[in-house]
Amino acid sequence: MAAESFEEDASSSVAAKEDELVISDSAQHPANLICELCRKFYNWGWVTGTGGGTSIRHGDHIFIAPSGVQKEMMQPRDIFVMDFHTRNYLRRPPSLKPSACTPLFLAAYDQGAGCCIHTHSQWAVLVTLLVERDLGKDACFEIECIEQIKGVPKGKGKQGNLGYYDRLRIPIIENTAHEEDLKDTLEGAIKKYPDAYAVLVRRHGIYIWGDNVVKAKTLCESLDYIFQLAVEMRKQKLLWAKPQTTWGKFQAWFESTTTTLPSGYHTQLYP
Ligand SMILES: CSC[C@@H](O)[C@@H](O)C(=O)COP(=O)(O)O
Ligand SMILES: [Zn+2]
Numbered sequence: 297m298a299a300e301s302f303e304e305d306a307s308s309s310v311a312a313k314e315d316e317l318v319i320s321d322s323a324q325h326p327a328n329l330i331c332e333l334c335r336k337f338y339n340w341g342w343v344t345g346t347g348g349g350t351s352i353r354h355g356d357h358i359f360i361a362p363s364g365v366q367k368e369m370m371q372p373r374d375i376f377v378m379d380f381h382t383r384n385y386l387r388r389p390p391s392l393k394p395s396a397c398t399p400l401f402l403a404a405y406d407q408g409a410g411c412c413i414h415t416h417s418q419w420a421v422l423v424t425l426l427v428e429r430d431l432g433k434d435a436c437f438e439i440e441c442i443e444q445i446k447g448v449p450k451g452k453g454k455q456g457n458l459g460y461y462d463r464l465r466i467p468i469i470e471n472t473a474h475e476e477d478l479k480d481t482l483e484g485a486i487k488k489y490p491d492a493y494a495v496l497v498r499r500h501g502i503y504i505w506g507d508n509v510v511k512a513k514t515l516c517e518s519l520d521y522i523f524q525l526a527v528e529m530r531k532q533k534l535l536w537a538k539p540q541t542t543w544g545k546f547q548a549w550f551e552s553t554t555t556t557l558p559s560g561y562h563t564q565l566y567p
Pocket of ligand 1: 344345346348349361365394395396414475
């Protein structure tokens, strides 16, 4: 066999092997799922104009979408595959670059996530602006007593979801000119809020992760619902949560104890 044709054969068999990482009849294969999810996310306004994206970890393989492409038009062959341990690419589609969100996705996988979703949802962006205007740059988004909060997990290593009376807190970090430069502040926010499965990025969007695809997707839906509601609540001058002053904390504690007190006692003390 001529040397040239041997090299051609070898490189086409490498390409075929790499394709096996993303080509599958199963709708549940990560490469198929990323494309399917991004089509839904586009329809929900989460990955408009090439922004946003989704990544899935399956065993030792991390599946990542390409950069700067219409996320709703992606095909499984466009997907990059990285080894979780070495962080080397096992598959790089020619003439495409991996998503600029990759370092942020990896930060979520270092937390034990199985899926990470990045959206440019307008509700998420608006919430970051309202928090900055009304509570300052260092504040996080806080809300309580909304049924959909029950769709949010309590935190890493904790069983179950938040309850109706629990306060949901989502940290907010400042945007940077380049997506990859968000990594350090995102990791800082995760350290400061170890229960958070999501970090808002001011004037940009949100990163959300979960143990698996279903958990990440349903959390993304719950949070987007809550953000939209929060924006509408603010228009109606409704509070997201009770003020956390010492007095506010005392009142909250007192209210939680009034059921055991004689009727009228509460109103006599605090008319
Ligand atoms: C509209 S461009 C948005 C990008 O700069 C970025 O914020 C983003 O979310 C997507 O990055 P990408 O590299 O295309 O996966
Ligand atoms: Zn983005």
